[in-house]
Amino acid sequence: MTEIYLQPLIEITNPDSPPQGVKQLARINDSLNYPKRFYSFYRQGDYLSVVHHWIITPKGKPPYLTTEQFDAPLALLSWFVQKLEFFIKPSFQGGLPANKIATDKERVNGEYIILGRAMDAGNNRREGGYTISNLNRDIYLNKYSSFQDITFSDSFLFQGGLLELFKELATEYDKGTL
Numbered sequence: 563m564t565e566i567y568l569q570p571l572i573e574i575t576n577p578d579s580p581p582q583g584v585k586q587l588a589r590i591n592d593s594l595n596y597p598k599r600f601y602s603f604y605r606q607g608d609y610l611s612v613v614h615h616w617i618i619t620p621k622g623k624p625p626y627l628t629t630e631q632f633d634a635p636l637a638l639l640s641w642f643v644q645k646l647e648f649f650i651k652p653s654f655q656g657g658l659p660a661n662k663i664a665t666d667k668e669r670v671n672g673e674y675i676i677l678g679r680a681m682d683a684g685n686n687r688r689e690g691g692y693t694i695s696n697l698n699r700d701i702y703l704n705k706y707s708s709f710q711d712i713t714f715s716d717s718f719l720f721q722g723g724l725l726e727l728f729k730e731l732a733t734e735y736d737k738g739t740l
Contacts, residue, residue, distance in 0.1 A: 568673070568698055569609065571633050577602045577615045584611070587740065590727050592718045595687075601724070603731065605740065608671070610636045612712055632712035634696045635671030636740065639732040642694060645677045646725070649692070673698040680713050691715040 572581050577600070580586055587603040599616040612632045619625040645665055651657030658665065664678030674697040681690055695711040719725045734740040 569607070571606050571609055571611060574602075574604060574611055574613050574631060575629060576627070577613050577629065580604055583607075587731060588727055590723060592715070592722055592724075594717045594722045595715060603727075605636065606633075608636055610634055610638055614712065630712070632694070632696065632710050633699050634675060634694070634710075635673055636735055637671045638675060638694070639728060639735045639740075641668070641670045641675065642677065643725075643729055643732045646692065646719075649677060649679070667697060680715075687717075689715050689717060692719065 572584055574580050574584060577589075583606070585605045587605055589600055589602045591597060591600045596616070599614065602613045602615065604611040604613065610633065613629050614632075615627060615629045617625050618628050648656075649658050649665070653660045664676055667674040667676050669675075676695045676697065678693045678695065679690065680693045691714050693711050693713040695709055697709050699710040714724055731740065
């Protein structure tokens with residue numbers, strides 16, 4: 563059996579001041595669902611880090627920043643745009659078969675990635691969305707318990723500008739200008 567050794571990536575705990583060697587590419591907020599929650603996109607060498615971050619204000623306690631980080635090869639940008647188009651296309655037109663809610667796992671620059679339909683993308687309306695899962699990377703908060711994933715609601719993707727951001731970043735990546 564061949565082991566896969568992944569390049570270790572830096573956990574980004576302060577999205578406004580990323581560590582040295584980490585380049586911020588973009589920031590977008592989910593203004594349709596959670597105006598005070600942000601997604602920041604970073605480049606770490608040949609890797610993409612997406613950090614979902616917001617301030618939590620507990621009753622009677624000081625507010626604090628919370629972050630969730632998803633990492634994958636930069637090639638994920640183009641892969642996601644293409645897979646989402648495949649996912650949305652009807653099966654009779656060559657899209658995802660009607661009886662499936664996720665793609666098969668695929669290697670994207672050495673890491674196994676899946677795109678799946680989320681029945682509840684976590685917003686107040688409990689609307690659907692999409693989840694990108696990286697089966698090779700453990701979550702930062704509780705290492706070795708689960709793989710990394712990130713979920714976006716349909717409204718954030720299609721009306722909130724997130725898909726357009728992915729397309730812009732994918733185009734830059736494909737041209738080698740990211």
